[in-house]
Amino acid sequence: MSQNSQSAEEILGSQIYAENVEFWNRAWSPVKTAYTQMPDLPYISPMINELAAHSPANVLDLGCGSGWLSILLARNGFEVTGVDVAEQAINLAKDWAQQESHTIDFQVKDMAKLEFSPNTFESCVANSIFEHFPIELTCNIFKQLKTIMAPNAVFIGCFDKVGTGPGEYYKLNDETHVYTDKGRKGMLLRCYSDDELKKIMSDAGFDITQMQTYESGTRYIVAIRKGDS
Numbered sequence: 001m002s003q004n005s006q007s008a009e010e011i012l013g014s015q016i017y018a019e020n021v022e023f024w025n026r027a028w029s030p031v032k033t034a035y036t037q038m039p040d041l042p043y044i045s046p047m048i049n050e051l052a053a054h055s056p057a058n059v060l061d062l063g064c065g066s067g068w069l070s071i072l073l074a075r076n077g078f079e080v081t082g083v084d085v086a087e088q089a090i091n092l093a094k095d096w097a098q099q100e101s102h103t104i105d106f107q108v109k110d111m112a113k114l115e116f117s118p119n120t121f122e123s124c125v126a127n128s129i130f131e132h133f134p135i136e137l138t139c140n141i142f143k144q145l146k147t148i149m150a151p152n153a154v155f156i157g158c159f160d161k162v163g164t165g166p167g168e169y170y171k172l173n174d175e176t177h178v179y180t181d182k183g184r185k186g187m188l189l190r191c192y193s194d195d196e197l198k199k200i201m202s203d204a205g206f207d208i209t210q211m212q213t214y215e216s217g218t219r220y221i222v223a224i225r226k227g228d229s
């Protein structure tokens with residue numbers, strides 16, 4: 001089964017997308033406490049150091065889940081806004097921030113509809129999240145980031161190699177997997193090639209300054225939002 005190419009607006013209004021959002025809410029709803037151990041990922045120190053070098057006034061954490069990266073950034077002195085589409089993820093993140101007395105602006109928000117004012121953020125991080133969007137939506141999100149990030153703001157994203165494991169799914173025309181098995185029904189997963197990531201960011205108005213592939217296949221990318229308005 002496949003379906004014709006759709007615009008970002010059409011995808012956002014589709015049943016497939018609604019079921020994807022339902023999947024994330026279903027996945028988070030039984031989780032009653034945030035998993036507060038920081039993951040051991042090789043690009044976390046480089047990410048913190050890179051952000052520190054830019055001294056941004058604030059950081060937007062896209063698809064923040066229950067908040068580990070936002071909390072880590074707050075521990076390092078950054079002013080953080082974290083957004084996630086799943087209400088329970090944000091509840092857990094808020095509890096965790098409160099336990100550590102951090103003031104973090106956690107919001108239940110669909111990152112495909114980033115309704116922030118122009119030039120709001122001086123930096124943005126995104127860990128293991130863009131794999132969950134069809135390519136049209138990823139392009140559209142980067143266009144929105146161009147607007148809501150300030151000129152010369154830094155974007156740091158980690159993009160996993162995904163979609164090679166077991167599971168039942170069908171594919172959309174752009175190769176996005178739409179899962180149908182019970183555990184992941186509705187989840188979207190798409191593996192982005194290096195060239196696709198470069199083109200998406202460049203077309204949206206970002207200059208890639210670093211791209212590194214880790215052993216796991218994860219691509220760590222630093223990009224600067226171009227300086228024009």
Ligand SMILES: C[S@@+](CC[C@H](N)C(=O)[O-])C[C@H]1O[C@@H](n2cnc3c(N)ncnc32)[C@H](O)[C@@H]1O
Nearest residue numbers: 024063064065084085086109110111112127128
């Ligand atoms: C693989 S997890 C990664 C979470 C976190 N960034 C991390 O590194 O652990 C994907 C996260 O993205 C969130 N998510 C999925 N679709 C989203 C959307 N459209 N808008 C905002 N968050 C979304 C999910 O709820 C989930 O918390």
